Amino acid sequence: MTETQAKEASITKKVWQLADIMAGAGVGFTDYLTQLTYLLFLKMDRERVEFFLESSAVPDGYRWEDLLKETGEDLLDQYEQTLDVLSRQHGLVGTIFTKAANRIESPVYLEKLIAFIDQQQWLLMDGDVKGALYESILQKNGQDKKSGAGQYFTPRPLVDAIVDVVNPKIGETVTDPACGTGGFLLSAFAHMKDQSLDEKLQRFLRNDALHGCDITPLVVTMGSMNMYLHGVGMHSSPIKCEDSLLKEPQDLSRVVLANPPFGARASGSVEINRPDFIIETKNNQLNFVQHIMTLLERGGRAGVVLPDNVLFEREGAPIREQLLKNFNLHTILRLPTGIFYAQGVQTNVLFFTKGEQTKDVWYYDYRTDVKHTLVSNPLTRKHLDDFVTCYCSDDMTKRKETYDKDSNPNGRWRKYPAEELLKRDQVNLDITWMTEAKSEEECLTMEEVFERMAERVQVIQDAFSKLQKELRHEL
């Protein structure tokens, strides 16, 4: 184990220990995580001044050193005031502290947390180390059912595979209109950052290439911090707290990656008035599909995680027609259950390009006979290797079906001409051709099954007669 790894491990351990202590004081994990984020930001701001002699981004009187001066109830007061003032700031500070409020009501526990953060030097830690550290905490939170934060979390192996095939290039813009803690944006960042040494391109990548929105203040805080720790958006956060669906996007994007929220739009939400939309609906994912269709530049590429109903629901038929006629919906990846926090939801990834017509839709069925669970058999990036290979990201004309009507009817990779799909009732795109593997028993004829049953009965009878001898009359 290298020194940095050891250090990371020991800090992570400490973070969990504190989580337990806080839980004992009634501070839930997600709340703890946000408070940790606020304090960490203040401490790093302080370090920036100390080590790099930069000017503080935080107004005088609300900095780390001001917190250190206080104890007890005075500390609580100071902390609460700090959060209040900073949540009304502009730029990065305002975004990190979006709707910030204190959740640690006991001064003793707040002191503990402050003391822990004060001991470490965070800024000097390698960007990858502190980023990885924070990311690992977010992931753990995402797996924690009790915190409920899992609903914001797309499994990272899936995110990485989507980024690999959509293949954003340095210099391109990447947007996630429902970005959560920033998984897609960061994966895209990691994908692009070694593509060029050109300083201008690197600056663009760090400051202007990535854009994210989310409606939940909590994840905006975590997402922004996540980006900040990875060295993205040092002056203003690429993530904004807003409802993407409310208005037409001002800036179009070259690449869109998203896993929008499923279900109906919450009642009481502001009504959507979007002349650019094809249909009016309460269905969240259909709305996001339409939003993304607008958001893309001509020639722009998208990879979007969507539930099955987008493929067949009556309401969505005109949207599907558009996707086939004015977009190139070239690929649909069908996913198995057991990879998301939400149980039993059947999902797909739709890949499309704006401004060309669809000729064929290529389906990859990673669902039939695939079983994953979050704990005992989680999805890994390796599981998606075959899909990534089939996709032929650098030249889609090289794609070859693995399905063959006669020689391989259970091939996972198969194309359907758009013309045929458009003729289907409701432009239904919910297609499977694979048959679930039958168990050996299911392939037997009735006579054979009867025969085997008789054999089993014989085995049981033999065993019983032997046992009966041992137990005499007691059986």
Next chain:
Amino acid sequence: MNFDRMRALLLDRAIHGQLVSQDADDGVVKQIGMTPDADPFTLPKSWRWIKLKELVIPAKQTIPAENFTYIDVSSIKNFQLEGTKRLEPSNAPSRARKVVQEGMVLFATVRPYLKNICIAKNLSCNVIASTAFATMSCSDHLDNRYLFYVLRSDYFTELVKGKQRGISYPAISERDFYACHVPVPPVKEQARIVAKLEEAFAEIDRAKKAYEELQTLAGVLRGQILQEAIEGKLVPQLAEEGVVEQIGGAPEEVPFEIPESWKWVQMNGICTLKSGVDMSPSVLLNEPVINAIPYITGGSQIGQSGELLITRWTSKATNISEEGDVLLICKGSGLGRTALNSYGSVHIARQIMAIRKTKEVIPQYLDLLLKWHWETLRSAAKGVIPGIARKDVLSLLVPLPPVTEQVRIVAKVEELMKQVDGLSA
């Protein structure tokens, strides 16, 4: 089939000295330490009641200093070690203390009634068990396999249960544990008992495995019978029974070929569907009164063989199913199961749909069709809103034979299913 009960009976016989015969050449066990105040049960003359602490040596304790294999209560399944984890000393739980050596017997003193007991075998180096185990090696007077079986016996479990303390975390102290008396035969006899038990348990395992395979096969067979019935292969077609008239449009694509006298129809052509509605508990009665009819909530009120289990009544019924309807559980537990309403008028709640036949079909055949479509319905119910929707049922495509043939099919299926039940019971 109660295989566990059989094992318990064998163990009970074993520790009473009734599984193998005594042999005078084996000698007599020498009493060590105190005898119990009263013998829990009578033993053969050559046996003795001896406290565990006189017979075993508890494991040493240590604080892990290098990487080790950790055994905790969850590492034992079916009386065997399974899924131990390798840990670094820095991640060692504070309970990881007991040094395990090959052949030691582990007995979980926490929740002892769960019988987390095993013999430590095929160990990697550096194995440490949780303090939740009494971890012991045996002296010369005791065969570790015999001890293992004694600890598994109902006698011992009951003994320990009487001594456990705590409600949320019931456990027996090590001191109390080691003070328990166990029946001890001569060492040679112990070996014979162990051999006998191992042989008998292997036999039980074989029977159990065969029984489980039998159940799987029976399931497959039931499915095949249903499939043959629906394809028209179970009973011959008779010309005098005529030809079914097409109801609604003929489908363009059909799942498979059916006899010429049959037709493919949509469910909505041969039945009507009534949805249920929940009633406020205030209008439900625990006793029947005049004008009250049964209230059927959901799956819990439909028995294994499809009979209605009636526990509540209402006199304000609105959504009423009549005799001859097929009831389908469309939400909640038992989703997709069906039952024939042979009772008469009942009110159905939200989790039930009543499917009423039209004149082209008999109820039992309708029931067969729904059973055949069980998987389609179950997967339809997995959508964003879980549950079977009206249209899921009404849009099903089904093969329809002439009514008199339906009667013959249903009778044949019933006969065959009885045979399968007989074989697999």
